Amino acid sequence: MHELSIALSLVDVAQEEADRLGARVCTLHLRVGALAGVVPEALLASYEMASAGTPLEGSRLAIEEVPVVVFCPSCEVQRQLSSLQSFCCPECGTPTPQIERGRELVLVGLEIEQ
């Protein structure tokens, strides 16, 4: 369960941005890849704990889950994986380890009130 340490890091990063903007944050928009090694539910629960007693207390996390997208060397296009247990092109079946998206663990935006 390392989501708590990630939530603590999120609080630091978001608060730094909020201070810079001189604003109060109501919602934090995150992008979490299916291969980021983070469970969104656990992160939500951890965030409540991590933000308690900080200026971010009461703010909301909006998590966009990003599916894994691989590059298929046969079709020569990016394809969304149908299963994490099968790293192959869902169209032609060619195995591929080339991950294009799905590792993200990023704070992409803040909804703020001045």
Next chain:
Amino acid sequence: MSQEPRLVEVRKNLLKENDVNARALRQRFHEAGVFVVSLVSSPGAGKTTLLEQTLTLLRPRHRVAALVGDLATENDCARLARSGAPVRQITTGTVCHLEAAMVQRGLEGWKLDELDFLFVENVGNLVCPASYDLGESLRFVAVSVTEGEDKPLKYPTIFNTADVALITKIDLAEAVGFDPAAALASVQAVRPGMKVFQVSAKTGQGMTDYLELLETGLLAARGGAVAGRSG
């Protein structure tokens, strides 16, 4: 006067601090010419036994050292020290993984340029270590034959952050009804093309090829640019 909330675009990696620390470590390792190998597995997969053998076998030809992560005890450190190599424990307390900053602290006072290999044994866990780059040149993920052939299917994320997979305790395969072909298929399903070594630290089976991979890695790192990991 209160206004409607407005959306401000931010682009911040949540593990930025770890990534910065890991990059600094990787640069430091490169400058010192030390090849850094980390090892992740679930508890009980045989990391410490494998590492003890690795240190013992490499020591006649190379300067080796190890950092070992553990939640509470220093037992692993004591076991590894039997190899005669310098070994240091990182006790993480309740933290279930190593982070780059812990490796930095663990290295304090060590002269890296007097080493060829540095091994970093992570805390036994196949989930949390996946998110943290430690600045290593090579990451092994190990599963033992007693864990079942489908272990890679259950932990695709860690297999996609490691470079090479190890199947440990291969001497027990027959006794526990382990099917190596099925295990190899599981690895290929989650990470096509991944190199897999089947080893037994106890009998020595498969250890020659595994050690050769390490020595090739050291040579390549000494001859080339900063060893980047694909993971």
